[in-house]
Amino acid sequence: MIPPLISVIVPVYNAAQYLPRCLDSILGQSFTGFELLLIDDGSTDVSGTICDAYAEKDSRVRVFHKENGGVSSARNWGLNEAEGDWVSFVDADDELLPNGLKVMVYGISDEVDMVMAGYEVCNDNGDKTYSIDYNVSKFLSNEQSVIEMFGPSDYWYQGYIWNKLFRMSEIGPKSLRFAEDIFFNEDRLFVTQFICASGKSVFYTTVPVYKYYEHDGSAMMSLTKGFNRKYTTDLEALARMNEMAKSLYVDEDLLELCDYEVYKSYRRIMGMMKEFRVKNDAIKSQLRSRLLSVIGLGKLVRYEVQRDKRRLMNKLKKIR
Numbered sequence: 355m356i357p358p359l360i361s362v363i364v365p366v367y368n369a370a371q372y373l374p375r376c377l378d379s380i381l382g383q384s385f386t387g388f389e390l391l392l393i394d395d396g397s398t399d400v401s402g403t404i405c406d407a408y409a410e411k412d413s414r415v416r417v418f419h420k421e422n423g424g425v426s427s428a429r430n431w432g433l434n435e436a437e438g439d440w441v442s443f444v445d446a447d448d449e450l451l452p453n454g455l456k457v458m459v460y461g462i463s464d465e466v467d468m469v470m471a472g473y474e475v476c477n478d479n480g481d482k483t484y485s486i487d488y489n490v491s492k493f494l495s496n497e498q499s500v501i502e503m504f505g506p507s508d509y510w511y512q513g514y515i516w517n518k519l520f521r522m523s524e525i526g527p528k529s530l531r532f533a534e535d536i537f538f539n540e541d542r543l544f545v546t547q548f549i550c551a552s553g554k555s556v557f558y559t560t561v562p563v564y565k566y567y568e569h570d571g572s573a574m575m576s577l578t579k580g581f582n583r584k585y586t587t588d589l590e591a592l593a594r595m596n597e598m599a600k601s602l603y604v605d606e607d608l609l610e611l612c613d614y615e616v617y618k619s620y621r622r623i624m625g626m627m628k629e630f631r632v633k634n635d636a637i638k639s640q641l642r643s644r645l646l647s648v649i650g651l652g653k654l655v656r657y658e659v660q661r662d663k664r665r666l667m668n669k670l671k672k673i674r
Contacts, residue, residue: 356387357437357438357439358388358389358437358438359388359438359439360385360387360388360389360438360439360440360442360455360459360519361388361389361432361436361438361442361522362380362388362389362390362391362441362442362444362455363391363429363432363433363436363441363442363443363444364376364377364390364391364392364432364443364445365393365395365425365432365443365445365446366392366393366394366395366397366402366446367394367395367396367397367401367422367446368398368399368401369397369399369401369446369447370397370400370401371447372446372447372448372567373401373404373446373447374404375449376444376445376446376447376448376449377390377392377404379449379450379451379452379565380444381408381412381414381415382452383452383453383456384452384455384456385453385455386414388414388442388455389414389415389416389436389438390415390416391416391418391432391436392405392408392409392417392418393420393429393432394418394419395420395421395422395423395424395425395428396419396420396421396422396423401446402417402419405417416435418432418435423534424534424537425532425540426531426532426533426534426540427532427534429515430531430532430534433525433526433531436522438522439521439522440462440519440520440522441519441525442455442458442516442518442519442520443515443516443518444564445566447567447569448516448564448565448566448567449564449565449567450564451474451563453563454471454563454564455563457471457561457563458471458518458519458563459519461491461519461557461559462519462557463557465555466493466554466555466556466557467521467548467554467556468518468519468520468521468545468548468552468554468556468557469518469519469556469557469558469559470494470499470502470512470517470518470556470557470558470559471517471558471559471560471561471562471563471564472485472486472508472509472559472561472562472563472564473485473509473514473516473517473562473563473564473565473566474562474564475566475568476565476566476567476568477568477569478567480565480567484510485562486508486509486560488560489559489560489561490508490558490559491557491558491559491560491561492557492558492559493555493557493558494555494556494557494558496549496552496554496555496556497603498556499549499555499556499558500546500549500550500603500608501611503542503545503546503549503595504595504599504608504611504612505611505615508560509560513539513541513542513546514541514542514564515541515544515545516564516566517563517564520548521552524548524551524552525548528551530548530551531544532544533594535587535590536587536590537584537587538584538587538588538591539587539591539592539619540587540591542595543594543595546595546598546599547598550598550599550602577626581627581629581630583637585626586623586637586640586641588619588622589616589619589620589623589641589644589645590644592615592616592619593616593644593645593647593648595612595615596612596613596615596616596649597648599612600612613648613649613653614657616645616648616649617649617654617657620641620645621661623641624638624641
């Protein structure tokens with residue numbers, strides 16, 4: 355039996371409402387040389403049964419049932435079982451566009467260990483709410499690829515795990531896995547770790563391969579309803595990315611960008627705590643201490659001064 359070129363990993367948890375749409379989009383790909391690994395992460399609805407039904411119908415599907423451990427745990431399980439030369443990820447409530455894998459396979463070569471592509475954002479009705487209307491395809495240097503994780507050039511954000519292909523030989527031997535103690539930005543942390551470990555260029559295209567659905571049950575939407583203590587791990591994810599970049603690169607603009615992203619995460623969390631009237635001095639102290647360990651007091655003061663100036667200018671604009 356010919357081994358698959360790609361292992362597509364789908365973590366599944368209580369996604370019965372969306373799962374058939376997701377799996378049909380993967381199994382209907384124009385590129386067919388893949389295996390589909392469904393990691394049922396202790397679902398309490400009929401998601402596990404749906405996974406088993408698809409495995410009975412298509413030999414490319416393999417199902418694994420495990421106790422609930424979170425999305426990073428499920429993805430890591432998939433990495434341990436993957437047999438493809440390359441690996442890709444899909445979330446159970448999203449879709450791959452019909453030529454998604456084909457577009458990414460086009461970027462595979464000996465010169466790269468990762469392919470990075472575009473995406474579309476849709477609402478629950480499938481109406482597009484975000485996309486770009488131009489196509490760019492090129493090679494990014496290793497350093498430029500890291501910059502995309504902190505300051506993307508085309509899309510507003512590029513840290514997603516699901517619009518990329520990763521060479522499996524760079525994951526297994528180097529024991530790259532998702533950090534199971536990080537609950538927000540764990541995907542961007544993994545991508546950054548991969549790029550840094552690889553050291554190679556990345557094939558980059560803005561051609562969309564993925565349809566991301568925004569709905570009330572998504573992790574990011576939950577942040578609009580109240581303060582989620584787990585969101586504080588966003589700062590830790592960016593801190594680890596920052597420390598990794600500083601250990602490998604010397605470009606001053608990149609390192610400044612890394613520092614500022616950590617500061618922005620700190621400010622976002624502080625803003626959320628204020629908005630939802632969360633008074634927890636222990637959390638604030640812990641976050642500030644971690645921030646200072648990464649960017650230092652001098653840079654924190656500079657960023658705070660710049661922030662105050664911007665706030666003052668915005669107030670003056672409104673007065674005028």
